[in-house]
Amino acid sequence: MSATGHGVETASAPVPVPAKASSHHVFSSLRSRYLAGTLSVVGGLLAWEIVSRFLISNALFLAAPSQIAVAIYNLAVSGELWHHMGISAVEFAFGYVIASVLGIALGVAMASSVTAKQALQPWVSGLYATPTIALAPLFILWLGIGIWSKVIVVISLVLFPVTINTEAGLRTTSERLIEMLRSFGATKRQIFYKISLPSALPFILTGLKLGIGRGLIGVVVAELFGSRAGLGRLISQSADAFNMPELFAGVVILAIAGIVMTAGFGWLEERLVPWTRD
Amino acid sequence: MAPKLTVSRLNKSFGDLAALRSIDLSVERGEFISVVGPSGCGKTTFLRIVAGLEHATSGEVSLDGRLVREPGTDRGFVFQNDSLLPWRTAFANAIIGREVAGKIGPADRERTMELLKLVGLEGFESYHPRQLSGGMRQRVNLARALAIDPEILLMDEPFAALDAQTREIMQAELLRIWERGQKTVLFVTHQIDEAVFLSDRVLVFARRPGRIQAEIKISLPRPRTLEIKRTPEFVAMVDRIWKMIEDDVRTAALYENA
Numbered sequence: 043m044s045a046t047g048h049g050v051e052t053a054s055a056p057v058p059v060p061a062k063a064s065s066h067h068v069f070s071s072l073r074s075r076y077l078a079g080t081l082s083v084v085g086g087l088l089a090w091e092i093v094s095r096f097l098i099s100n101a102l103f104l105a106a107p108s109q110i111a112v113a114i115y116n117l118a119v120s121g122e123l124w125h126h127m128g129i130s131a132v133e134f135a136f137g138y139v140i141a142s143v144l145g146i147a148l149g150v151a152m153a154s155s156v157t158a159k160q161a162l163q164p165w166v167s168g169l170y171a172t173p174t175i176a177l178a179p180l181f182i183l184w185l186g187i188g189i190w191s192k193v194i195v196v197i198s199l200v201l202f203p204v205t206i207n208t209e210a211g212l213r214t215t216s217e218r219l220i221e222m223l224r225s226f227g228a229t230k231r232q233i234f235y236k237i238s239l240p241s242a243l244p245f246i247l248t249g250l251k252l253g254i255g256r257g258l259i260g261v262v263v264a265e266l267f268g269s270r271a272g273l274g275r276l277i278s279q280s281a282d283a284f285n286m287p288e289l290f291a292g293v294v295i296l297a298i299a300g301i302v303m304t305a306g307f308g309w310l311e312e313r314l315v316p317w318t319r320d
Numbered sequence: 321m322a323p324k325l326t327v328s329r330l331n332k333s334f335g336d337l338a339a340l341r342s343i344d345l346s347v348e349r350g351e352f353i354s355v356v357g358p359s360g361c362g363k364t365t366f367l368r369i370v371a372g373l374e375h376a377t378s379g380e381v382s383l384d385g386r387l388v389r390e391p392g393t394d395r396g397f398v399f400q401n402d403s404l405l406p407w408r409t410a411f412a413n414a415i416i417g418r419e420v421a422g423k424i425g426p427a428d429r430e431r432t433m434e435l436l437k438l439v440g441l442e443g444f445e446s447y448h449p450r451q452l453s454g455g456m457r458q459r460v461n462l463a464r465a466l467a468i469d470p471e472i473l474l475m476d477e478p479f480a481a482l483d484a485q486t487r488e489i490m491q492a493e494l495l496r497i498w499e500r501g502q503k504t505v506l507f508v509t510h511q512i513d514e515a516v517f518l519s520d521r522v523l524v525f526a527r528r529p530g531r532i533q534a535e536i537k538i539s540l541p542r543p544r545t546l547e548i549k550r551t552p553e554f555v556a557m558v559d560r561i562w563k564m565i566e567d568d569v570r571t572a573a574l575y576e577n578a
């Protein structure tokens with residue numbers, strides 16, 4: 043048999059071609075992906091501007107986007123904005139990181155031990171369904187109006203979705219994959235690190251993503267109940283002064299923070315768990 | 321020469337149901353043995369006991385004179401579904417057995433690359449399972465089992481999920497690889513023609529309880545090519561085995577549809 047003839051069998055296997063789109067193609071697909079969204083946002087802002095300028099001209103009820111932009115600019119220049127943002131960011135970061143680490147640990151414990159699961163499940167289910175944010179005044183009473191009362195509120199909101207998703211992800215690990223590794227004589231520890239943890243990763247990331255929105259709500263609402271600084275504080279003092287542009291400035295900053303962090307997670311997911319895309 | 325694999329008086333029951341009864345078998349080094357039978361005859365259970373993934377109710381299995389109790393790297397299992405890890409490349413999937421066994425060195429990497437080449441996946445080492453076709457994924461599955469250099473290959477209907485053409489190609493490929501390495505193989509399938517084409521011996525299982533009904537020596541000349549499937553001897557052999565299990569298959573089909 044000739045050398046070329048020998049490769050026939052392998053050549054018959056279909057060869058997958060990674061999708062490599064031309065730059066023109068990418069551009070047009072970008073346009074079709076974002077065109078409707080962009081138009082919708084610009085149109086909405088325009089309508090808002092018109093309504094607040096001509097229909098509801100009383101500045102006590104609504105601020106136009108242009109006024110909000112000016113307010114954000116002024117707050118930024120005076121340095122007040124950075125101060126509020128900094129405080130809120132620290133509260134969020136502490137609470138979020140602690141809740142993530144703790145939530146993953148609790149999820150792992152619940153997935154690996156039946157006793158741990160039975161002991162923790164009622165608390166997790168109960169507290170996840172409870173609007174624990176209502177306890178914010180209590181936390182402030184205990185810990186004062188500094189950042190720690192806010193951190194606790196953030197933890198109480200972020201912890202449970204992370205725990206629940208971690209546990210669910212580990213529990214739904216494919217038995218077939220576990221058996222495959224077992225057939226090579228793998229230890230429990232190897233099964234956990236090589237199979238369970240990577241296959242639970244998409245679930246864990248979903249839990250962390252859910253935590254972003256809940257954590258932001260926690261920071262703001264806890265600050266509304268009592269604080270010296272922070273975006274929630276900015277919003278409440280603007281409301282007291284009927285300063286609508288600054289109130290909206292706080293809200294807009296929070297919205298941007300939420301969008302940026304969620305988009306960051308989307309980016310992370312594409313890199314860490316690309317196999318879940320299709 | 322001492323047999324490679326010995327199975328003696330093996331019984332397995334699930335509660336009251338006798339899945340396997342009194343299985344005796346002796347496999348020589350380098351032999352290719354297939355197990356065929358209707359669904360529910362315990363052929364997969366038998367293979368899983370040899371793999372150490374399940375325990376026998378009584379009786380014993382020994383490989384090279386050592387009793388089999390747990391899974392181990394002296395046996396390479398090829399699964400029906402490919403069971404590849406979606407987050408690993410073809411290469412990282414193929415080498416996982418060596419990873420479990422301990423640290424992997426350059427020699428392990430080199431060997432795994434060689435095996436991927438042997439199964440026809442040269443150039444696809446860094447592809448992920450979702451980028452590979454069903455046949456290619458089964459090739460990785462096979463390379464993964466071969467990578468630990470097992471004493472025996474245990475194959476559980478590895479081509480059942482493939483389309484008919486790919487299956488034929490994979491059968492020929494498997495023979496080519498087997499003829500090179502002369503591994504001992506225990507191959508479970510429900511395709512009689514696949515069993516006859518590949519094997520030195522075919523064990524025909526009967527159901528309820530699962531037991532060896534007949535043992536048929538296949539003396540077709542080697543090396544075999546796919547053309548052999550059209551010879552009268554081959555067709556007669558397949559027909560003979562089919563007649564043995566026909567009644568069982570019909571009953572099994574009735575039970576399953578009920």
